[in-house]
Amino acid sequence: MSEDEEIEKFIAEVQESAKYAQLENGLVRQIALEELRNQKDQRIALKTTRTRLHRLAGAFLAPKLDYAKWLDNFRSLSLDDFVAFKESSKRILKLHASTQERLPFLDTFYQTCLAPIAPITSVLDLACGLNPLAMPWMPLQKDCIYFACDVVEPLIDFLNGYFPLSKQTGSAFTCNLLQSIPQHKVQVAFLLKLLPILDQVDSGASSTLLDEVQADHLLISYPSKSLGGRSKGMKQTYADHFERITSGRKFEVHSFDFPNETVYLLSR
Ligand SMILES: C[S@@+](CC[C@H](N)C(=O)[O-])C[C@H]1O[C@@H](n2cnc3c(N)ncnc32)[C@H](O)[C@@H]1O
Secondary structure (H helix, E strand, O other): OOHHHHHHHHHHHHOOOHHHHOEOHHHHHHHHHHHHHHOOOHHHHHHHHHHHHHHHHHOOEOOOOOHHHHHHHHHHOOOOOHHHHHHHHHHHHOOEHHHHHHHHHHHHHHHHHOHHHOOEEEEEEEOOOOHHHHHHHOOEEEEEEEEEEEOEHHHHHHHHHHHHHOOOEEEEEEOOOOOOOOOOOEEEEEEEOOHHHHHOOOOOHHHHHHHHOOEEEEEEEEEOOOOOOOOOOHHHHHHHHHHHHHOOOOOEEEEEEEOOEEEEEEEO
């Protein structure tokens, strides 16, 4: 078997598990190649590739999500029944760790962080998870356009089914931010709880994003507790990270503290 064929076989093996088969191919390949280089033994490389993909994307979403059922539920609601629409959205937001953690303060989160630039006319939500379902809580202008991307492909299909059922215009697309940065020109880009994830693979990725995203404002956040609920040292570590990536760049910065998330609004 040629070296290329061996690599393809290895990647196919990683993706035998549905959890990894749903991830953007370029990301799976990138991590697989790194682990094949790092590990002497292929069995270990298989394990470490899957562990890293789990930490990057798999860890956040609940297993066995019924996207079709969620869309059916939204279809069954009247767009004018705002209360029911928000209740359904909340039930789904619970199924991604990042949005679940934000639920206790969802009513004030976006209203507070986006107040200096509201009403919002366009958004690019990078590594969005289920966050676009929080649109009803954001101070969006009626004709705001919402772009969203992530590496979880069925999630992207779901979001493209969801936007036409919501009151906002939007579209979602698959994108590995370690390999390409969307060039949509928007008022604000969301980089929520994203930078520590990208830094696990490439310590220069955060700075590149700050330079290349085409947005007037960047909404950046960091978790202040781990998925397991530990918080020791995290706040300081991420405050230092933020300091490092913004040093020498001319941004006006507003910061906001929530019980488990620190947020910065950067304006160019
Ligand atoms: C901690 S979650 C944050 C989700 C969302 N931004 C929020 O705060 O609600 C990290 C997200 O990054 C996505 N992700 C991981 N690696 C990525 C990559 N290389 N490119 C794009 N998205 C990625 C994961 O699938 C996951 O949805």
